[in-house]
Amino acid sequence: MEMRMDGSSVRSMANHANQFLAAASLFALINSFSLAVEPEKKDAVPRTKTEMEAATRLQVFLDRADFAPGKIDGHYGEFTLKALALFRESRGEKAAPAPDKPDTAPDVSGLDLASIEPLFLSYTVTAADVENLGPVPEEVPAQAKLKALPYQTAAEALAEKFHTDVDFLSELNPGKTKDIKAGDTLSVPNVVPFDLSTVKNLKPGSELVANDIESDDKEEPEAGKTAVKIDTKTSMLTVHEDGKLIAAYPVTIGSEQTESPIGDWKVRGVAKLPDYRHDEALLKKGERSDTFHILPPGPNNPVGVVWIALNKKGIGLHGTSDPDSIGRSASHGCVRLANWDVIRLAEKIKAGVPVAIH
Numbered sequence: 001m002e003m004r005m006d007g008s009s010v011r012s013m014a015n016h017a018n019q020f021l022a023a024a025s026l027f028a029l030i031n032s033f034s035l036a037v038e039p040e041k042k043d044a045v046p047r048t049k050t051e052m053e054a055a056t057r058l059q060v061f062l063d064r065a066d067f068a069p070g071k072i073d074g075h076y077g078e079f080t081l082k083a084l085a086l087f088r089e090s091r092g093e094k095a096a097p098a099p100d101k102p103d104t105a106p107d108v109s110g111l112d113l114a115s116i117e118p119l120f121l122s123y124t125v126t127a128a129d130v131e132n133l134g135p136v137p138e139e140v141p142a143q144a145k146l147k148a149l150p151y152q153t154a155a156e157a158l159a160e161k162f163h164t165d166v167d168f169l170s171e172l173n174p175g176k177t178k179d180i181k182a183g184d185t186l187s188v189p190n191v192v193p194f195d196l197s198t199v200k201n202l203k204p205g206s207e208l209v210a211n212d213i214e215s216d217d218k219e220e221p222e223a224g225k226t227a228v229k230i231d232t233k234t235s236m237l238t239v240h241e242d243g244k245l246i247a248a249y250p251v252t253i254g255s256e257q258t259e260s261p262i263g264d265w266k267v268r269g270v271a272k273l274p275d276y277r278h279d280e281a282l283l284k285k286g287e288r289s290d291t292f293h294i295l296p297p298g299p300n301n302p303v304g305v306v307w308i309a310l311n312k313k314g315i316g317l318h319g320t321s322d323p324d325s326i327g328r329s330a331s332h333g334c335v336r337l338a339n340w341d342v343i344r345l346a347e348k349i350k351a352g353v354p355v356a357i358h
Contacts, residue, residue, distance in 0.1 A: 047074070047103065053119060055080070056189060058108060060116050062087055063163060063191050066247040068341050071323060072164040072189045074171070076103050079250040079327060082236055084108075090245040120172065120187045127182045128197060129161070130154045136300050140278050140293050149298035149321070154180035160299065161195065162188040163340050165324055194340035199305050202272050202346060226348060228267075228317075228355045230335055232260060235327045237317075237335065239348055249345060250327045252320070252336040253357075260335055260357055261312050267353045268309040270346050273297035274318075304339045306346045310355055317355070318342060 047055070052074035059069045059080055067087040070079035076099070084106060085095035096107035134150045137143055151157035155177045159169045170177045172187045180186070227240045232253050239247040254260035279292040295301055304319015316334055320326065323338040335357070337345065 051105075054105060055103075057113050057116050057119050058084070058106075058111075060119065060189050060191055061111060061113050064116070066344065068163075068247075068249045068338075068344075070250045070326060071168070071338070072162070072191065073168045076105060079236075081106055082234055082250070083248055086236065086238065086245065086248040116190060118190055121190050123158075123162075123186050123188045125154070125158070125180055125182050125184045125186065129157060130180060130182050132196070133157065140295070143295050144278075144293040146296055148296050149300035151299055157196075157299075158186065158188070160323060160339060161193050163191045163194065163338070164189055194343060196299060196305065199272050199343065202306070202343065226353050228345075228349065228353060230260070230355070230357045232262070232357065237337070237345070239345065241348075247344070247348065249337050249341040251317075252326050254334070261310075261315055262357055265310040265312055265315075265355045265357065267349055267351055267355060268311050269351055270349070271307040271309070272346075273305055274301070274303060274307040276301050276303050278302070299339060303334075304337075304342060306339075306342045308342070308346060308349065317345065 055076050056072060056074045058076070059072045059074075062069045062080065062083045063072065065087055067083040067090070068079075069083040070077060081098050088095050093110070099106055132148075132150050133152065133154060134148075136146070136149055136152055143149060151160070153166075155166045155169060158180065159166045162169070166177065169186070169188070176184065176186060225242070228237060229240065230237045230251060230253070235251050235253060237249045237251045238245055275297055276295040277292050278295055297305075299305055299319075300321040302321055303316075304321060306319050308317040310316055318334055318336060319339040319342040320336045323340075326336065326338050
């Protein structure tokens with residue numbers, strides 16, 4: 001994916017963020033027309049309530065430790081097991097062999113899972129949770145005419161806020177997610193909430209807003225500082241500080257047609273609530289054309305709420321409008337994270353930080 005990073009776009013990045021927030025009043029008028037999201041059927045192995053809670057407890061534990069297991073869903077999925085292995089590695093421990101059967105409890109000895117109490121919170125929905133909603137058309141030209149690309153339903157907004165999906169939110173709250181209103185009480189995973197309104201106050205590293213770094217030649221950061229590594233085989237991104245593994249997040253990487261650029265790169269800058277240059281020729285053939293659409297900012301923007309530019313034109317680490325796709329589909333060359341994870345990553349880095357993709 002490519003975000004428009006020319007000078008005029010970057011200079012207006014702050015204005016885009018303000019436009020997104022100002023669009024709240026417009027979408028508040030159409031809240032009543034928002035449709036509820038129907039839960040989708042899961043292909044995962046059925047489990048008991050006790051098994052669901054045990055898996056959720058491990059996922060919440062890892063998520064709070066900054067070793068993200070992907071969406072919280074009460075299953076021992078591949079990213080939960082990968083996050084667990086990396087968490088143990090960060091503590092100098094040897095990872096136990098993965099379970100032979102899918103969705104089976106792994107070895108959790110030595111983990112303070114009892115610290116996750118309560119496992120679920122009773123959350124009262126606020127007016128802010130349900131005011132910035134609105135329909136997002138499927139057609140790109142129609143999307144380009146909007147002032148923002150918001151959440152379409154309250155269920156979608158609250159699922160992302162608590163690092164889960166609408167399916168699991170509905171499982172925890174039977175019959176309560178089709179028409180969510182301010183004042184409603186929902187059961188949610190006990191994670192640190194992702195609050196969209198705080199994106200405008202994000203301070204990634206030492207940078208308050210995205211800046212236009214015209215030269216690709218920047219000094220390397222001081223030895224022993226932050227470094228990012230992306231493993232294209234495991235689809236995991238790791239963050240290292242002074243050589244120590246401190247965080248890990250699942251990612252989506254490029255396809256065979258539009259591969260993520262293997263090599264050693266550097267962060268050029270960080271943009272919050274970016275716009276997005278949708279160019280079909282670039283997405284399909286890797287060739288930039290004069291026929292494109294500029295999509296406005298918002299959580300349903302194709303690059304999510306944060307763009308981390310690398311010193312390779314058009315390539316970056318970014319959020320997504322579809323967190324359920326992380327690790328399960330290919331990107332157009334970029335590295336994609338869930339919005340709640342890309343925010344945490346952006347807080348740890350700044351221009352000049354090395355990014356190795358191998």
